Amino acid sequence: MIDFIRSLGRWGLDTLQRLGSGHLFLWYMVKGIPEVLLRFSLVIQQLQSVGVRSVMIILVSGLFVGMVLGLQGYNTLVDFGAEESLGVLVSLSLVRELGPVVSALLFAGRAGSALTAEIGLMKSTEQLSGMEMMAVDPIRRIIAPRFVAGIISMPLLAAIFSAVGIFGGFIVGYGLLGVDDGAFWSQMQVKTDWYDDVLNGVIKSIVFGVVVTWIALFEGYDASPTSEGVGRATTRTVVHSAFAILGLDFVLTALMFGEI
Amino acid sequence: MQKRNTEITVGMFVAAGIVAIFVLAMKVSNFTDFTDDAGYEVVAEFGNIGGLKVRSPVTMAGVRVGRVSNISLDGSTYNAKVTLSLYSQFNTLPTDTSASIFTAGLLGEQYIALEAGAEEEFLKNGDVLHLTQPALVLEQVIGQFLFSKAEGE
Incomplete structure (x- = not known):
């Protein structure tokens, strides 16, 4: 019994300690941002590996998600004779939910895991402590540029995802199922609001960008410097990011769209 | 050369993202209402x-x-x-x-x-x-x- 309580206490202390160091880490990263903006070439390099290399997966999955939405939505709407509303269905579900959420999940899997593995390996091969020896702050030189790159890429990727997805929905709706293209676009434009839907989706994706990159970088920085530790940290990045994205999505949706 | 290529692809990426937001604003949403x-x-x-x-x-x-x-x-x-x-x-x-x-x-x-x-x-x-x-x-x-x-x- 005492052992159980003790293990519970240790677990609590460990969790608190990790939470604390995670937030301290975030604070150091944020403090490093102004300096990074002055040396923007570092960020551009990271944008290449974090953002540009994620474009392909975002394009392909966005297109297919949009096409599936088109098919499924059509099958439901046609029963009510409302297949012209297909555009609204596709655009609202993509812009509000699927765009930010699915692209953030893909981003966590594609870019987040890579970031964790990279930082974790840098730590285990003592590159980070080497930099500290040379009085170069690794958080400012290595971590902060990646953080900024993640925040910049995420909304762009989500927007690409939504746009491509709507195009996919249009291909299926107009090309395959014969929905009237004029009604498709005009109903979409009437029902999709720029502030309430599009901008809130962008805000969501920025929040997800911050959280996913933060988790990925912290897990890498905090990984135990062994090959096993790096592997576990990478797994944790993907799992925790998925939890954080889906949980935060609920909170953000309730704040933005729910009338609470 | 390497660096130049990086910058070009990143530029294209950022441009694509901005175009996507622009498309969402103009083609998908009622942004034009607010102008x-x-x-x-x-x-x-x-x-x-x-x-x-x-x-x-x-x-x-x-x-x-x-x-x-x-x-x-x-x-x-x-x-x-x-x-x-x-x-x-x-x-x-x-x-x-x-x-x-x-x-x-x-x-x-x-x-x-x-x-x-x-x-x-x-x-x-x-x-x-x-x-x-x-x-x-x-x-x-x-x-x-x-x-x-x-x-x-």
Whole structure:
């Protein structure tokens, strides 16, 4: 019994300690941002590996998600004779939910895991402590540029995802199922609001960008410097990011769209 | 060379993202609505607004002339007070313009249809529309129909 309580206490202390160091880490990263903006070439390099290399997966999955939405939505709407509303269905579900959420999940899997593995390996091969020896702050030189790159890429990727997805929905709706293209676009434009839907989706994706990159970088920085530790940290990045994205999505949706 | 390629691809990525947001704004959403100037606002009171919502369209002869900007309940008359914001290019509506709430299609969304009167003076910001016709509530209509049917027999 005492052992159980003790293990519970240790677990609590460990969790608190990790939470604390995670937030301290975030604070150091944020403090490093102004300096990074002055040396923007570092960020551009990271944008290449974090953002540009994620474009392909975002394009392909966005297109297919949009096409599936088109098919499924059509099958439901046609029963009510409302297949012209297909555009609204596709655009609202993509812009509000699927765009930010699915692209953030893909981003966590594609870019987040890579970031964790990279930082974790840098730590285990003592590159980070080497930099500290040379009085170069690794958080400012290595971590902060990646953080900024993640925040910049995420909304762009989500927007690409939504746009491509709507195009996919249009291909299926107009090309395959014969929905009237004029009604498709005009109903979409009437029902999709720029502030309430599009901008809130962008805000969501920025929040997800911050959280996913933060988790990925912290897990890498905090990984135990062994090959096993790096592997576990990478797994944790993907799992925790998925939890954080889906949980935060609920909170953000309730704040933005729910009338609470 | 390597660095140049990196910069080019990143530039293309950022451009693609901005184009996507632009497409979402222009093609998908009603962003163009907001580029109009605010126009002017008039108030109309209705006995029942049914399913009318903020941002529902306001039309005249089927042409969109504005949207509903606010809905509240008048505490003394217990009527719904609906603020219509009309685009400034439609500034020649007579003061005795009447407003009715209609439904687009059988189950579609509700909108306000304006009908011009015969007055010489034009509506200004803050004016009140006195001639209004409340929304038809389908259940009430069916109820009345059944009632009159039963009475007739």
